Amino acid sequence: MGRAMLIICAGVLISLGFVVISTSNTGKMLTQKNVNYAEYTMAKNAAHTAIQIAMQEINQDNDWPNTHDINNPWVTTIQDREVALYMEYYQDANYWDPDSLWIYSNASYRNDIVQVRSLYLKQPFSSLVPEFKAAIQLPTGFASFNIDGNAHGVNGKASHCDNDMPPIITNTQEAADRIPNSINMDGSIEVDPTLNYQPTDELVERLYNSGNANMVNGDWSGPLGTEDNPGVFFIENDVKLTGQQSKGYGIMVIRSGGALEYEGALEVAGNFEWNGLIIFENAFDFDGRGTPTLNGSIVVGNTDNQEDTINIDIGGNIEINYDCEAEQYAKMAAADAVKQNKYSRIVSTENIRYPSSGNNNANKSIIDKIKGLL
Numbered sequence: 001m002g003r004a005m006l007i008i009c010a011g012v013l014i015s016l017g018f019v020v021i022s023t024s025n026t027g028k029m030l031t032q033k034n035v036n037y038a039e040y041t042m043a044k045n046a047a048h049t050a051i052q053i054a055m056q057e058i059n060q061d062n063d064w065p066n067t068h069d070i071n072n073p074w075v076t077t078i079q080d081r082e083v084a085l086y087m088e089y090y091q092d093a094n095y096w097d098p099d100s101l102w103i104y105s106n107a108s109y110r111n112d113i114v115q116v117r118s119l120y121l122k123q124p125f126s127s128l129v130p131e132f133k134a135a136i137q138l139p140t141g142f143a144s145f146n147i148d149g150n151a152h153g154v155n156g157k158a159s160h161c162d163n164d165m166p167p168i169i170t171n172t173q174e175a176a177d178r179i180p181n182s183i184n185m186d187g188s189i190e191v192d193p194t195l196n197y198q199p200t201d202e203l204v205e206r207l208y209n210s211g212n213a214n215m216v217n218g219d220w221s222g223p224l225g226t227e228d229n230p231g232v233f234f235i236e237n238d239v240k241l242t243g244q245q246s247k248g249y250g251i252m253v254i255r256s257g258g259a260l261e262y263e264g265a266l267e268v269a270g271n272f273e274w275n276g277l278i279i280f281e282n283a284f285d286f287d288g289r290g291t292p293t294l295n296g297s298i299v300v301g302n303t304d305n306q307e308d309t310i311n312i313d314i315g316g317n318i319e320i321n322y323d324c325e326a327e328q329y330a331k332m333a334a335a336d337a338v339k340q341n342k343y344s345r346i347v348s349t350e351n352i353r354y355p356s357s358g359n360n361n362a363n364k365s366i367i368d369k370i371k372g373l374l
Contacts, residue, residue, distance in 0.1 A: 039109060039110060040109060040352070042079055043081055043107040043108065043109040043114040044114050044350055045079065046078040046079045046081045046107040047083060047106065047115065047116040047350075048105070048116055049078050050074075050076060050078055050085045050105045050107070051085070051116065051118055053076075054074065054087075054103060054105075055343065062339055065087040065089045065101060066089060068085065068086055068087055069086055069087060069088065070086045070088075073085055073086040073106075073367060073370065074086070075366060075367065081107050082365070082366040083105060083106065083107045083108075084105075084106045084366040084367055084370055085103065085106070086103075086104050087101060087102065087103050087104070088101075088102040088104075089101050090102075098122055098344075099121070099122045100119065100120070100121060100122075101119070101120040101121075101122060102117065102119055103118045103119075103120065104116075104117050105117075105118075106353070106369070106370055107366075108366055108369070109352060112352055112369075113352070113353045113354075113355065113366075113369050114350065114351075115351060115352075115353045116349070116350050117349050117350075118345055118347070118348040118349075119345070119346045119347050119348075120345050120346065121344050121346055122342065122343050123342045123344070127342065128202075128334050129203060129251075129277065129327070129330050129331045129334050130200055130203065130299075131327075132165065132296065132297040132322060132324070132326075132327045133165060133166075133192065133195070133297075134156055134165050134166045134167060134168055134169035134190065134297065134322060135154050135155060135156050135165065135167050135297060135298065135320045135321060136168045136169070136297070136298045136300070136320060137168075137169050137195065137297060137298065137299045137300070138168065138171070138175055138195075138300055138312075139170075139195045139197040139299070139300075139301045140171070140197050140300070140301045140310075141172075141175060141302075141310075142175065142178070142300065142311070142312050143310065144178070144311050144312065145178055146180065146312065146313050146314070147183050147313075147314040147318075153185060153186065153319060153320075154168060154184070154185050154320045155167060155186045155319070155321045155322065156185075156186060156187050156322045157187070158322055158324060160325065161322075161323070161324035162324070164322075165322040166187055166188065166189060167185040167186055167187050167189070167320075167322075168183075168185065169189070169190045169192055170189065170190075170191055170192075170195070171192060171193055171194075171195040171196070173191050175191075176189045176190075176191050197299070197301030197302065197303070200299050200301060201301070201303050201304070203279075204253055207234075207253065207334065207338065208234065208253075210232075210337045210338045212232065212337040212338075212339075213233065213234050213253075214232065214233045214234070215236070216233050216234065216235050216239050217237055217239060218237075218238075219240050220239055220240065220241055220242065221241075221245075222245075223245065224241075224245050224247070224248030224249070224252075225248055225249035225250040225329075225333065226249055227249055227275075227329070229249075229336075230249035230250030230275075230276060230333040230336075231249070231250040231333055231336075232250055232251045232333050232334070232337045233248075233251070233253070234253045234255065235253065235254045235255070246272065246273065247272070247273045247274070248272070248273070248275065249274075249275045249276055249329045249333070250276045250277075250330060250332070250333030251277045251278075251279070251330050251334060251337075252274065252277070252278045252279070253278075254278070254279065254280050255281045255282065256281065256282035271291050271293070272292040273294075273295065274293070274294045274295065275295045275296060275323065275325070276295075276296045276326050276327075276330040276333065277296050277297055277299065277326075277327070277330035278294060278296070278297075278298045278299070279298075279299045279301075280298070280299070280300045280310075281302075281303060291317040291318070291319070292317075292319075293318075293319045293321065294318065294320045294321065295321045295323040295326045296321075296322070296323050296329070296330060297323075297326070297327070298320060355368075355369045355371075
C-alpha cells in the first residue's frame, strides 16, 4: 500500500513538472510573439509616418516624386528605425484623367523589411475655382447693365456638357429686374440668394500672391495660354489685345481701373476666343469690337472694401457661352499657378518582405535590403 502510494505520488510530481515546463515554454512563446508583434507594429507605423512626411514634401515641391525613385530612395530614421521610401509616378496620357503615384515605404523589421505600399491619384484640377453657375454670374450689386444690340447673345447651354446653366444668374430679384429684356438669351435669368463673390475674391488673392500670374499691360501681343498650358492673366490698366492671339485659355482677372479692349485684326478677322474664367473685380469694361467669343463664365463682383456700384457695359458683336470644358481650363490654370497638388489615397497594403540577400540582413543597410527584394 505504501509502495503503491509512493509510485502514484512520483507520477503526479513528474506530471506536474511537465505542466510547469509546458507552461514556461508557452509563456516564453507568448512573450516572443508579443515582442514580434510590437516590433512589426513599430516598423509599420514608421513606414506610414514616412509616407505622411513625403506627402508634405510633395505639396511643397511638385517635382519631389521624380527625385526619389527606386534608384534614389529617400532614407530617414523614424522611431529609431531606418526607413527608405521611393516612388513611381505615372502620368496619364489624357490630361483630364488623374495621374497615379505609387509610394513604397520600407522600414527595418528585425532582419527583414515591413513594406507599406500606397496608391494616390492626383487630380490636375484646383478646388479654388468656384463652380460655374451661369454664363454671366452677378454676385454683387450693379448700377446698370447693358449689352449692345449687336451682341450675338448669352448662352447657358453647351451640347457637350451634362447640365445646362442659366445665361445670367444674380443674387437678388432686384438685380435681375435691372437687366434689360433686349439681351439675346437662350433661357431665363435665375436668382440665387446664396451667390456670393467671397470665394472668387479669395481665388483672386491666391492667384495674385502666387507669383505665377502674368501681368498684362498696354498693347498686348503675347500669348494668352494654350490648351495644354492654360495661364492666369491680370489686367490692372488699359490693355488692348493687338490681334496676334486667336485663342486664350485659363483665368483672366480685370481689376478696378483696368479695361480690356480687343482690336479686331484682319489676320484673325476679329474672332478672338477665350476659354475659361473672366473675373471683373470692382469694374467692368469690355469693348468687344470684332466678334469675340467667351466660353466658360464671366464673374462680376465687388470686394468687401469696395462700395462703389459697377456699370456693366458689353460692346461689340460678342458671344458669351457657358462651357464646362472651359471650367476645367480655369481649374488647371489655378492649380498650376498656386502649385496646388490634390492627391487622394486609393489603397494601402502592408506586408513583411524577405530580402534574398543572405543570412546577415541585420548588418545590411536599408537600401541593401531593398535591393535584395528586386
